[in-house]
Amino acid sequence: FSPNLKMLGDYRLWLNALSQTAWSTGAGWGLMLTYAVYSHKKENPVRTATTLGFGDYVASLLAAITVIPAVFSYFAGQGVAHQQVIKVMSEGNRGLTFTWIPTLFAHIPGGTFFLALFFLALCFAAFSSLISQLELITRVIIDSGATRRLAVIIVGLTCFFLGLPSALSLGFFDNQDWVWGLGLMVSGSFIIMLVIKVGTRKFRREIIPEISRGPLKTWIFDVLVKFLMPIQVIAMLVWWFWSSYKSNPRTWFNPFLTSSVGTVLLQWGVAIIVFLFLNKTIARLQTKSLGE
Structure with a gap:
C-alpha cells in the first residue's frame, strides 16, 4: 500500500467515510433503539457497541484489500491503462458489485459457483440489515396502538413504494444514496442532542450504567458526547458547504443536481417538516395508547 495523504484534504472522502460508518454500523439509523427493546438487562451496551464497530471496520478493510487489488490485477493483466482502472474504481459500489x-x-x-455464492451472501447481508431497519419503524407504530400485522403491512408497503423510483432509475438512486447517506449524520446528531438534553450523567446512570464504573470512562463519555461529537458534525458540515461553494459557486446550491448541497438541504428540510408533524401525531397516539 502507498497511501495518498493528499486525499485527506478532500471533504468528499470524509463525508463518504462518515456516511459509510453511520450506515454500516447502524449508528446513524438509531438502530440501538430497536436492539435495546429486545436486549437483556445484563447486556453491556458499551462492549457490544465497541465490538460492533471494530467488527464492521475489520470487515470493510478485508473487503477492500480483497476486491481492490483484484480489480487492479485483472485489468493490469488485460493491458488496461492505470488511469482507466482508476476510472473503473471511481464508479463506486454499484459499478464494482454488479x-x-x-x-x-x-x-x-x-x-x-462462487459468483452465485457471493450474491447469495450479499442478499443475506442486505436482508439481515433490513430486518432491524424495518423493525425500528414497526416498533414505533406498534407503540402507537397498532397491531404488529398492521404495522408490518404499513411499513412494508411504504418502503416498497418509496424505494420504487430508486429501483427504476439509477440517477434517482444515486441522488437518494447521496442525500440520505449524509442524512444519517443528521439523524445521529439528533440522538446526540437527546443525550445532551437528558444529561450525560443521567443517561449514563439510567440507560447505560455499565459505563458509570470508573471516573476515566465517565469523563471520556461526557467529553465525547458534549464536545467532540457536536464539533465534528458542525465542522464537517461547514467544511462541506464551503468546499462545495468554492469548487462550484454557480451550481453548489442547485436543488435539481444529483449531489449538490441544495438538493440535500431541500430534501432534509422536507423530511424534517414531515417528521415533526408525525412526531406530534405519534406522541399523541402513544399517550392515548398508554392511557388505555
Whole structure:
C-alpha cells in the first residue's frame, strides 16, 4: 500500500467515510433503539457497541484489500491503462458489485459457483440489515396502538413504494444514496442532542450504567458526547458547504443536481417538516395508547 495523504484534504472522502460508518454500523439509523427493546438487562451496551464497530471496520478493510487489488490485477493483466482502472474504481459500489465483480469471477475456475455464492451472501447481508431497519419503524407504530400485522403491512408497503423510483432509475438512486447517506449524520446528531438534553450523567446512570464504573470512562463519555461529537458534525458540515461553494459557486446550491448541497438541504428540510408533524401525531397516539 502507498497511501495518498493528499486525499485527506478532500471533504468528499470524509463525508463518504462518515456516511459509510453511520450506515454500516447502524449508528446513524438509531438502530440501538430497536436492539435495546429486545436486549437483556445484563447486556453491556458499551462492549457490544465497541465490538460492533471494530467488527464492521475489520470487515470493510478485508473487503477492500480483497476486491481492490483484484480489480487492479485483472485489468493490469488485460493491458488496461492505470488511469482507466482508476476510472473503473471511481464508479463506486454499484459499478464494482454488479459490473466488475462478475467480470472477475468469470475469469477464475468455478467462477459461476462462487459468483452465485457471493450474491447469495450479499442478499443475506442486505436482508439481515433490513430486518432491524424495518423493525425500528414497526416498533414505533406498534407503540402507537397498532397491531404488529398492521404495522408490518404499513411499513412494508411504504418502503416498497418509496424505494420504487430508486429501483427504476439509477440517477434517482444515486441522488437518494447521496442525500440520505449524509442524512444519517443528521439523524445521529439528533440522538446526540437527546443525550445532551437528558444529561450525560443521567443517561449514563439510567440507560447505560455499565459505563458509570470508573471516573476515566465517565469523563471520556461526557467529553465525547458534549464536545467532540457536536464539533465534528458542525465542522464537517461547514467544511462541506464551503468546499462545495468554492469548487462550484454557480451550481453548489442547485436543488435539481444529483449531489449538490441544495438538493440535500431541500430534501432534509422536507423530511424534517414531515417528521415533526408525525412526531406530534405519534406522541399523541402513544399517550392515548398508554392511557388505555
